[in-house]
Amino acid sequence: MRRVYLDHAATTPVHPEVAAAVAEVMTAGWGNPSSQHAFGREARERVERARDAVAALVGCEPAEVVFTSGGTEADNLAVLGAARYLRQAGRGDHVVVSAVEHHAVLDACRHLERHEGFRVTVVPVDESGRVRPEEFERCLEPGTVLASVMLANNEMGAIQPVAELAELARRRGVVFHTDAVQAAGQIPVDMRALGVDLLSLSAHKFYGPKGVGALCVRRGLRLDPLLFGGSQERRRRPGTENVPGIVGMGAAADLARRELADRAARLSRLRDRLLAGLRERISGLLLNGPEGVHRLPGNVNVSLLGVDAEAALINLDLKGVAASSGSACAAGSQEPSHVILALGRTADEARGALRFSLGRDNGEKDVDYVLEVLPPIVERIRRLAGSPRLSVGGTG
Ligand code: PLP
Numbered sequence: 001m002r003r004v005y006l007d008h009a010a011t012t013p014v015h016p017e018v019a020a021a022v023a024e025v026m027t028a029g030w031g032n033p034s035s036q037h038a039f040g041r042e043a044r045e046r047v048e049r050a051r052d053a054v055a056a057l058v059g060c061e062p063a064e065v066v067f068t069s070g071g072t073e074a075d076n077l078a079v080l081g082a083a084r085y086l087r088q089a090g091r092g093d094h095v096v097v098s099a100v101e102h103h104a105v106l107d108a109c110r111h112l113e114r115h116e117g118f119r120v121t122v123v124p125v126d127e128s129g130r131v132r133p134e135e136f137e138r139c140l141e142p143g144t145v146l147a148s149v150m151l152a153n154n155e156m157g158a159i160q161p162v163a164e165l166a167e168l169a170r171r172r173g174v175v176f177h178t179d180a181v182q183a184a185g186q187i188p189v190d191m192r193a194l195g196v197d198l199l200s201l202s203a204h205k206f207y208g209p210k211g212v213g214a215l216c217v218r219r220g221l222r223l224d225p226l227l228f229g230g231s232q233e234r235r236r237r238p239g240t241e242n243v244p245g246i247v248g249m250g251a252a253a254d255l256a257r258r259e260l261a262d263r264a265a266r267l268s269r270l271r272d273r274l275l276a277g278l279r280e281r282i283s284g285l286l287l288n289g290p291e292g293v294h295r296l297p298g299n300v301n302v303s304l305l306g307v308d309a310e311a312a313l314i315n316l317d318l319k320g321v322a323a324s325s326g327s328a329c330a331a332g333s334q335e336p337s338h339v340i341l342a343l344g345r346t347a348d349e350a351r352g353a354l355r356f357s358l359g360r361d362n363g364e365k366d367v368d369y370v371l372e373v374l375p376p377i378v379e380r381i382r383r384l385a386g387s388p389r390l391s392v393g394g395t396g
Pocket of ligand 1: 072212
């Protein structure tokens, strides 16, 4: 059976070049980077080379890169570390966050609200999933210390006007964090051009290993660390460095920088082919997120009316297609996704959201295979659910 992987937003396959770099350092560069002897110096050199590569991918200085255990830790360090430090410095106790953030940001903000006495304002998004700068500006107060708006959304692919939002924050002295986990490697990311203070990354979203990421921290910005016990990463993230992971992230960052323009062009062509084909073949289909340039090149997210996305995914899996739903499953109960609901969709529409996220190894044949197998699946599910009006072959 044909197997088609269209879930790159969940994770990407490790690129062979990256795997080779990781394998090599496991055996040849296993020293502790903090050791002064030759073994340690060699490991240190590899970590610093990786730091240079990550900095080059996102347009910051190497000294601004703090390696973490992934995107979740980077987001937590940004939100908790900045908010706590700034309140301690007497700057205020208010945080602004967008409605469509990843749970790593949202739940950290909820923690600040519930357990640490912060106030949190959630900025809504428009029907295409983007934050309106004037809405964002209205949420800023004299006591706002931190704002967090992601660069690109993991579910419906909306690219936010981060440069504009960061400028509004900067004018009021508000520290600005952006989660660039889904953006890095897919669209150009330049920390200076964006004007952000904090930027999160995760290697496994751009063909690197899992369990390693980074928080880029603008020079001069202070943070409370989450962990204590060592002076690594300029005391911002103590603990012996994950040298193989970091080296893998560096190799993946190098690859992403070399391939960026090509990936973006190829993926947006495939994305448009998939979306046009779905619209042609399946009626009762709503695109979640923006059209065109404000959308991640590899993302297609559609709500199929009268279809339970989980049922569609199981059937796709039986045909060898790996995709994902827009909904987060919490302890077995299928809650509709907060991101799709934030677009103004109903709970039923949100439960019918399917996400296809394309990657560097996909081609037209993969897209065409999905276009062949999905319409009969949708038709069958609708027939069983008794929604005959929404059948295949409509105009969408
Ligand atoms: N932020 C976004 C936007 C993501 O998509 C993810 C991963 O799904 C994360 C953060 C968390 O990253 P990690 O899996 O490295 O913890």
